[in-house]
Amino acid sequence: MEAMEVGSSLIILDSGSSTEVDEDDDDEGDQREQATARSPPRLPATWAFSQRAVGSAAQGGPMRRRLRQGLRVHYPSQTAAPSRGFPDFLLRAPFASAAEPGSGSTTEISESDEEEEEEEERGGQGAALEPVDPPVLPASPRLNAQHTQPQEAAPSNSSSAADAESTHQITHQSTQPLLAPPAPAPLSSPGEEGEGDVCSICFEPWTTAGEHRISALRCGHLFGFTCITRWLKAQGSAAKCPQCNKKAKRSDIVLLYAPRLRALDNSEQEILKKSLEQEQSLRRKAELESAQYKLKLQVVTNKYGQAQQELQELRAMMAGRVPVYSSSSSSSSSLLLGLSQSSRSAQYIFSKAILVSIAGGSRVLSYCEPLSCLLASQPSPHSTLVPGCGVKKVSVVNMKASQYVPIHSKQIRGLSFNRQNDSLLLSAALDNTIKLTSLLTNTVVQTYNAGKPVWSCCWCLDNSNYVYAGLSNGSVLVYDTRDTSTHVQELQPLRSRCPVASLCYVPRAASSSFPCGGLIAGSLEGGCFWEQVNETTYRPHLLPLETAGCTDIQVETESRHCLVTYRPGRSNPSLRCVLMSLTRTPQQDSSALPQVSVAPLQSFSAGPSGKLLTKNAVFRSPGGAGGLVCAGDEASNSTMVWDASSGSLLQKLPADLPVLDISPFSVNGEHFLASLTEKMLKLYRWE
Numbered sequence: 006m007e008a009m010e011v012g013s014s015l016i017i018l019d020s021g022s023s024t025e026v027d028e029d030d031d032d033e034g035d036q037r038e039q040a041t042a043r044s045p046p047r048l049p050a051t052w053a054f055s056q057r058a059v060g061s062a063a064q065g066g067p068m069r070r071r072l073r074q075g076l077r078v079h080y081p082s083q084t085a086a087p088s089r090g091f092p093d094f095l096l097r098a099p100f101a102s103a104a105e106p107g108s109g110s111t112t113e114i115s116e117s118d119e120e121e122e123e124e125e126e127r128g129g130q131g132a133a134l135e136p137v138d139p140p141v142l143p144a145s146p147r148l149n150a151q152h153t154q155p156q157e158a159a160p161s162n163s164s165s166a167a168d169a170e171s172t173h174q175i176t177h178q179s180t181q182p183l184l185a186p187p188a189p190a191p192l193s194s195p196g197e198e199g200e201g202d203v204c205s206i207c208f209e210p211w212t213t214a215g216e217h218r219i220s221a222l223r224c225g226h227l228f229g230f231t232c233i234t235r236w237l238k239a240q241g242s243a244a245k246c247p248q249c250n251k252k253a254k255r256s257d258i259v260l261l262y263a264p265r266l267r268a269l270d271n272s273e274q275e276i277l278k279k280s281l282e283q284e285q286s287l288r289r290k291a292e293l294e295s296a297q298y299k300l301k302l303q304v305v306t307n308k309y310g311q312a313q314q315e316l317q318e319l320r321a322m323m324a325g326r327v328p329v330y331s332s333s334s335s336s337s338s339s340l341l342l343g344l345s346q347s348s349r350s351a352q353y354i355f356s357k358a359i360l361v362s363i364a365g366g367s368r369v370l371s372y373c374e375p376l377s378c379l380l381a382s383q384p385s386p387h388s389t390l391v392p393g394c395g396v397k398k399v400s401v402v403n404m405k406a407s408q409y410v411p412i413h414s415k416q417i418r419g420l421s422f423n424r425q426n427d428s429l430l431l432s433a434a435l436d437n438t439i440k441l442t443s444l445l446t447n448t449v450v451q452t453y454n455a456g457k458p459v460w461s462c463c464w465c466l467d468n469s470n471y472v473y474a475g476l477s478n479g480s481v482l483v484y485d486t487r488d489t490s491t492h493v494q495e496l497q498p499l500r501s502r503c504p505v506a507s508l509c510y511v512p513r514a515a516s517s518s519f520p521c522g523g524l525i526a527g528s529l530e531g532g533c534f535w536e537q538v539n540e541t542t543y544r545p546h547l548l549p550l551e552t553a554g555c556t557d558i559q560v561e562t563e564s565r566h567c568l569v570t571y572r573p574g575r576s577n578p579s580l581r582c583v584l585m586s587l588t589r590t591p592q593q594d595s596s597a598l599p600q601v602s603v604a605p606l607q608s609f610s611a612g613p614s615g616k617l618l619t620k621n622a623v624f625r626s627p628g629g630a631g632g633l634v635c636a637g638d639e640a641s642n643s644t645m646v647w648d649a650s651s652g653s654l655l656q657k658l659p660a661d662l663p664v665l666d667i668s669p670f671s672v673n674g675e676h677f678l679a680s681l682t683e684k685m686l687k688l689y690r691w692e
């Protein structure tokens with residue numbers, strides 16, 4: 006019994022104070038059994054230290070237990086495993102006492118090297134406790150208590166069956182968990198509650214009402230109202246958003262009245278929208294390129310057809326030619342050489358097609374050299390907001406339509422520029438007015454009311470202060486730009502009062518054949534030349550033209566050639582363009598006045614249809630030799646190009662609709678030809 010008493014230790018429950026108990030106290034065997042039953046369980050992490058305690062007891066060294074308040078063991082989470090190494094802190098485990106069932110105190114075991122040294126100095130005897138192997142931890146997130154079974158310090162034959170039974174009861178009690186594991190807390194899924202559901206300042210969920218209700222700054226970040234108010238107040242005048250560091254102030258806080266805030270993730274939808282827009286843009290670009298390539302293919306096909314025809318003609322000539330040394334052989338060889346040279350000459354190549362008016366309605370075309378832009382008449386693209394008609398600017402530098410300039414209230418029938426390069430556009434329309442428009446400011450600077458629908462207009466190339474307007478009753482009004490009230494002179498028609506479809510001014514030149522200057526007015530029943538004697542005097546000369554079917558007269562000022570267009574009739578079933586030269590008979594005496602006449606040079610056939618009042622063109626060839634004549638063929642929807650000197654057809658430029666107006670121009674040393682339809686403007690480069 007003395008050995009058992011010496012080897013046992015008495016453990017007193019911690020009541021809030023520090024108590025030291027020596028191991029040499031004399032107690033009965035039943036008290037030792039109860040103390041052994043109340044021995045605190047050890048966690049697996051303390052097993053190594055319990056082994057050291059057993060070794061110390063085996064060496065006979067004294068051991069002392071210090072009972073005092075300790076610290077609880079806290080792990081980062083419920084599922085975290087205990088540390089593998091020995092924790093250098095006090096372990097505190099509550100358990101139920103058999104002697105004091107209502108006591109809530111805990112027992113602390115402090116086993117350190119300092120306490121062992123104190124026990125050795127006191128010379129007490131320590132009880133050697135042999136730890137039991139730690140059982141397997143259960144799957145519960147709570148740590149269960151672990152027990153140790155006391156070992157007898159020295160074998161004694163006096164142990165009774167009661168001691169074995171008591172030891173079995175202690176072992177059975179120690180294997181039971183001291184604390185019932187609570188139900189594990191359900192883990193919140195990232196989809197149910199994320200970072201966007203809590204205030205980024207206090208990390209607490211915001212509410213829909215109260216002081217911590219959801220609010221936002223101007224930058225769009227969300228916070229609790231009280232948190233963001235304190236934040237901005239603490240920072241003072243240099244307050245910024247806690248998330249994006251943008252400047253903010255108290256008045257920027259906006260309360261959000263939303264029962265439940267949820268942001269729909271539409272990033273994929275936006276990506277798909279951008280991808281769709283890109284695909285649509287690429288598709289439109291591909292369609293435009295496809296249309297351009299189709300036009301180029303058609304041009305190449307036409308060239309191929311012409312080459313095949315020329316080849317057949319050459320083969321026929323070579324098959325029927327006479328011996329080499331004959332005179333006819335030299336003429337045929339020279340013809341072959343001329344044909345080969347003409348086949349290798351430059352020509353117009355399709356450059357670009359530009360959409361002018363989606364709804365159609367374009368009619369006349371003109372070129373402004375100072376601004377390097379083409380002007381095409383068209384109805385207003387926004388008729389509800391800006392009714393009427395105007396002109397569409399098309400830049401020839403980048404080949405793009407730029408802007409629309411409103412001018413008249415009805416259809417425009419004529420456009421003209423002067424030689425002053427002041428970008429003043431003269432326009433005539435069916436609203437009984439002619440107007441001067443500055444293209445530098447896109448505003449109308451002068452308006453003249455003619456009282457009748459105006460069909461045509463032009464500038465005086467000898468004096469830029471005068472402009473002309475051809476009316477629907479056949480008369481021509483002369484306006485002085487320095488007089489803004491009314492016209493200064495009216496030129497009455499000599500024949501019937503047909504509308505003046507075209508007006509062209511021929512400037513004075515040092516030419517023996519035609520030195521005078523004047524105005525050519527073309528109507529549906531012929532033409533008249535108004536010779537300008539002085540600024541206020543005009544002398545009329547009837548031109549010997551056909552009495553019916555004249556639709557247009559154009560003049561080439563350098564060569565003094567005019568191009569007269571006739572509609573198809575009974576005698577001529579096709580649209581004809583006749584190139585004529587202006588001549589003036591010399592004055593024989595003072596009583597006989599000089600006469601102005603025209604002489605036909607070449608005639609060109611432009612198809613069997615001529616329903617529209619189209620405008621054609623005659624101009625010098627970009628190659629520098631001779632001239633070119635261009636006219637629209639309504640039957641084939643194309644622009645025909647002839648050599649003015651030989652009358653041969655050089656090209657046939659295709660179009661999608663009938664060509665209404667043709668305008669040659671040059672920019673940066675390159676020569677172009679523009680053809681206008683109701684909707685499209687097509688540009689061709691001379692190469």
